[in-house]
Amino acid sequence: MINITLKGKEYPCGFVMGAFLMFKRETGKDVSQIKQDDLEELLMLMWCCVKCASQAEGTEFPLDFETFCNSITPxxxxxxNEQVRQSAEKKRMGKV
Known part of the structure; x- marks a missing residue:
């Protein structure tokens, strides 16, 4: 689980099953079909991960997708992306 800060508040962000299901319901695609150069899909996955991880941890997450996107800077x-890459690398190396 990683954290991101939006509008001065920190939220959990994780690849929980609910995020994958929500992504599919919102886009009609499986997460495995995401194209790395499709900004909207990446933002949708990120929103689903924050929304579902927040719910799982009992943290209120009041941002709809558009408001979330307007809160995200490059x-x-x-x-x-870097935290996700590092987390995947640690798992591959057997450190998590």
């Missing part, structure tokens, strides 16, 4: 997106 730095936040790049940081999220």
């Amino acid at each position: 730095d936040v997106l790049n940081d999220w």
Whole structure:
């Protein structure tokens, strides 16, 4: 689980099953079909991960998708991508 900060508040962000289901319901696609250069799909996945991880941890997450996107800067997106990459690398190396 990683965290992201939006509008001065920190939220959990994780690849929970609910996020994958929500992504499919919202887009009609499986997460495995995401194209790395499709910004809307990446933002939708990120929103689903924050929304579902927040719910799982009992944290209120009041942002709809549009408000969420308006809160994301390139730095936040790049940081999220880097945290996801590092987390995947640790798992691959057997450190998690």
